[in-house]
Amino acid sequence: MQNVKPGDIVVSDFDLYEHYSVVSDKISTDGKPFLISATKRNGTVKEEPWDIATQEKYTYLSDKQSNLSVAEILSNARSQIGKWRYSLIDSNCEHFSNWCLGLKVSSTQIVGASVGAVGGALLVKCCVEDPKPLDYLFGVVTLGFLGVSCSKAQPKLS
Template identity: 50%
Template sequence: MNTLSVKPGDIVATDFGLYEHWSIVTDKLCDQGLYMLISATKRNGTVIEEPWNVVTQGKKTIVSNVSSLNTIDEMLQKARTQIGRWKYSVTDNNCEHFVTWASGAKVTSNQLASGLTGGTVGAGLVAACSENPTALKLLGGFVLGVGIGVAASKITNKSS
């Protein structure tokens, strides 16, 4: 976070390699003087408001070009209602679902949709191009396609 300028209400994405973790910058500072982030995590199984460094784990983080339909106060209030209540699920209630929900946008996950589309295309290509499309080959094509689809769905930086 050395050169990243953030403010409450910003939506940030942390690059964890294959996927991005989405969080909302809150109006609270941790004891290190950094903004807290609120997000839904598999690590906690729910929504939690945590220090910047705990969430980002030193990984590259960008301010997204995604904006909230709600005011900052409305978004933070809505997000905080789910602390300890949101049941994390990669398919139904992941970090991107949470952030889009709290921001008032259509609840969706582009990473999930792109991953499933990529997986379907990958398996379809294996089926079309292979003389003997075994279940293992189809699964391999699906997994590769999921990875490509999720990686291709990364969000863009506001400052780009």
């Protein structure tokens, strides 16, 4: 947390998924920066104290880069407070952080889950003699979670 600056993206590790937040220029009474992010918990974008946004999970600085100024990144982020409609598939925290940075609005976690799910279904089709719906469900869910896990960014060690 010592190296983060306003406009940076931080990633909180929630085990099964990662949560992306924009570092605010607003500082709470405990000296930690506020974070701006889209969450299912809020259903939209909010600017919240560090500990609420990260839920005290391991959080590290993302390597995402932007050509926008800090003022533009924060303006983008704040423009969506209460307006952004959270959706896991196409408007999640990673989509939001990329949008704030002026990057392609995408989510590596959704891509990883999709590729894993399709791979799981294909694996079942190829390897199970007479696959049942539960066989497909098992393959899709198992490889879907594996896809999300493989898509997680690796924190930089300092």
